[in-house]
Amino acid sequence: MNNVTFRADGSVFLMLGGQSAANPVWLVTGAWYEYAREHGAFMVLLEHRFFEESTPTE
Template identity: 90%
Template structure:
């Protein structure tokens, strides 16, 4: 999560990690981050189950 870009009343941007491990760099750089800054969005990154550290079988 990244609330640095959030402004009261702003939207929530939710990114689904897809079929790979989630990367926290996505919360602080790139087009998605720039859109969040522009719109005052709260950013949430979800990692797809069974990819990266969210493997529930371990």
């Protein structure tokens, strides 16, 4: 989650990870981050499956 870009009148941006591990860098850089800044959005990144090193107990 990233609330740095959030404004009280902002939206919530939800990204569902695809066919690979979710990358936390997506919350702080790139087009998605720029859109969130522009719209004052709260950003949430979900990984809907467990890939590679990620496990549900971490």
